[in-house]
Amino acid sequence: MIDSIHAYNARMATKGGKQTLSDDVRARLRADILSGRLLPGYRLKFPTLSARYDVSVSVLREALVRLAEQGLVQSEPHQGFLVTPLSRENLTELTEARIELETLVLRRSVTEGDLAWESQLVAAHHTLERTPYTAQGDDDRVDDCWSVAHADFHKALLDGCANRRLLQMALGLRDEAELYRRWSQPLGDEPSRDLAGEHRALLDAALARDPQASADALCTHVRHTTELLLSAADRLDQQRAPSS
Amino acid sequence: MIDSIHAYNARMATKGGKQTLSDDVRARLRADILSGRLLPGYRLKFPTLSARYDVSVSVLREALVRLAEQGLVQSEPHQGFLVTPLSRENLTELTEARIELETLVLRRSVTEGDLAWESQLVAAHHTLERTPYTAQGDDDRVDDCWSVAHADFHKALLDGCANRRLLQMALGLRDEAELYRRWSQPLGDEPSRDLAGEHRALLDAALARDPQASADALCTHVRHTTELLLSAADRLDQQRAPSS
DNA sequence: CGATCACAAACTTTCGAAACTCTATTGACT
DNA sequence: AGTCAATAGAGTTTCGAAAGTTTGTGATCG
Known part of the structure; x- marks a missing residue:
């Protein structure tokens, strides 16, 4: 509010x-x-x-x-x-679409991006790196600031793509996916995951202007996230129906 | 959605x-x-x-x-x-986006499509093949029936893609492109173009379940159309400003 | 003669209520 | 008891008008 x-x-x-x-x-x-x-x-x-x-x-x-x-x-x-209600099918379809479109846009972005893009990307990564994942005093709730920084970083990654139409579509899919991220958070306890490492890999590949490596890193990142969400959903289902 | x-x-x-x-x-x-x-x-x-x-x-x-x-x-x-006003930049950007997305969806479609898809595709192509390009008695105005049959054929091509989200996005871009096609028509006189041949090539590649050939054929088809539109626009500009 | 401001006309945006559609409940009938 | 129809309640959709914004016109002043 x-x-x-x-x-x-x-x-x-x-x-x-x-x-x-x-x-x-x-x-x-x-x-x-x-x-x-x-x-x-x-x-x-x-x-x-x-x-x-x-x-x-x-x-x-x-x-x-x-x-x-x-x-x-x-x-x-x-x-x-x-x-929009959450469902496994929707998440799966959404993830598939994201991987196709987002990698496509990222390839273009690292190919076409200019110096201003590079600079913004470095800045966004720096912010993300220095923003704590969880708010102080509340360890199992992700900080809103981190979510914003995370979204900004990913937007900065794609922002080099000159075709605004493709870019907008990719960002729209990210928005929808954000819904799922939010709702998996209270389920908490991400199995030890090197998020910072994944983001660093994305940054490095992008700055190296390597489309393939960038796309691969992004694909891994997105897939990994979805797998965690799906398993979190499974755990939740089991809690709800312990024995039938 | x-x-x-x-x-x-x-x-x-x-x-x-x-x-x-x-x-x-x-x-x-x-x-x-x-x-x-x-x-x-x-x-x-x-x-x-x-x-x-x-x-x-x-x-x-x-x-x-x-x-x-x-x-x-x-x-x-x-x-x-x-x-939405027509412009060269918009058409160029749109075409670029269409080629990326539509080929992507087509690859999936020819890979994932089932028998029902194949049948619908054959049917759509048959209809298109037998529908005259220009209405009788009006040789430089494309028949509405042909436009519908054309749209249906292209939709049938993509319809095998199981990911409805990607499919909807591709169809949305086609809708926008249709605006340009409509407005180039009165400019008329397409330089001798083997439209039927291009559609046949698309059908054959799709039925052969060859993703690469299908994508190539579609890419050619779309590029060709856009080039004609752009040159038609050039001609129109020259007519408007014959000498300054 | 040109610029500026006030005013009026045309249109867009927003509102609050009327019209209409769904849902759940009650009561009558088998 | 169980089924079905009528009805009341809640909520959605549509309307027509009020409120607000932009644009064009004309008069006034430098």
């Missing part, structure tokens, strides 16, 4: 209030979904949301329609909207 | 036309744009459209927002919507 208010103010400050209300609400909804304040599968009722964001249904509809087109929420005719 | 499309189709099949007004208007707008009844760059004013489709602004907004997310129209805050 606080965060979304901050995001709101920031937006207002930078763009000088020139956006439409709908843009703003869409951004706040997106943030609330990605950060886990709105749960996957949750039904998004207009009366509730209307009170929460203090806008009319028209504005909400417009925002939701856009998020639906993007895949973050789903629309059922005459039954409204719901946050 | 995929799921909601499935849900939508299921609903249509079972319930018989119970979609929302907005869905309907979106489809009509999309058809009007792709068929050239609404020109690229044309400003879409609410009062006009409201009268044309006999609906209120709310449903128009919703339909337009969805088309904007899809790329067929653009939205300028506080200045409404316009049909």
Whole structure:
């Protein structure tokens, strides 16, 4: 809630209030979904949301329609909207699509990226490296700052791709995947994983301008993440149905 | 997104036309744009459209927002919507993206497609082959039936891809490209081009389950089309500014 | 003559309520 | 008891108008 208010103010400050209300609400909804304040599968009722964001249904509809087109929420005719539910099939399909598209864009990025791209990438990696994974005092909850730094690093990786259309599609898929990352976090205890190492490998391959090595590193990174999520889901299922 | 499309189709099949007004208007707008009844760059004013489709602004907004997310129209805050204007840069970027994504999906399709896919593909090709390119009595205007058959054939080609997400993205790009095809048609006189031969080559490579050959054939096909469009645009520019 | 400001017209965006659709519950009937 | 129909309640979709923004016009001043 606080965060979304901050995001709101920031937006207002930078763009000088020139956006439409709908843009703003869409951004706040997106943030609330990605950060886990709105749960996957949750039904998004207009009366509730209307009170929460203090806008009319028209504005909400417009925002939701856009998020639906993007895949973050789903629309059922005459039954409204719901946050896209998580499922193994969806995660598997999403991961497959991400690997294809993201590696494609990354290859282009490391080939086409200029000096400004390189510099931004180095900066993003530096930030990520120095941001603690877990917030202090709460060891099994990933820090929001780290999530932001992580997303920024991956965006910086791809950002060299001159074809904005391909880039946007790849980023859209990353957004959807972020939903799953969020929800696996409380399941906690990643088996010893060298995340920093994987990111370092990505950075090195990119700076070396090696498309193949970059793509391989990214593929490993994404696959690894998905495997952990799937096994976490399995564990959760077992907890729910201990013996039948 | 995929799921909601499935849900939508299921609903249509079972319930018989119970979609929302907005869905309907979106489809009509999309058809009007792709068929050239609404020109690229044309400003879409609410009062006009409201009268044309006999609906209120709310449903128009919703339909337009969805088309904007899809790329067929653009939205300028506080200045409404316009049909996405044509430009060389946009066409070039679009073509590049299409080649990457469509070949990717086609490779998967010819690898994963089952017998039903094969059969549908053969059927689509047969229809296309027997549909005349130009309507009778009007030699320099491509027949609408042919356009439909052409789109169906290309969709059938890609439809074997099991990953619906990748498939939908590829089809979305094809939709946008269709805008350009429509507008090059009145410029007419395609230099002697063996379109039927290119389609036959695509069919053969696909049925032979040869991913590389299929991708190559598609790449040639798409590149060729874009080159013709670009040269047609050049000719048009020269006509407009004969000597300065 | 040119620039600037105020004003008006046209349009976009947002709102609140009316119309309509789904869901769950109650009550009647077999 | 079990099934089905009617109905009330909750929620979604659509509408028409109010509020707000941009654009074009014309008058005033330098």
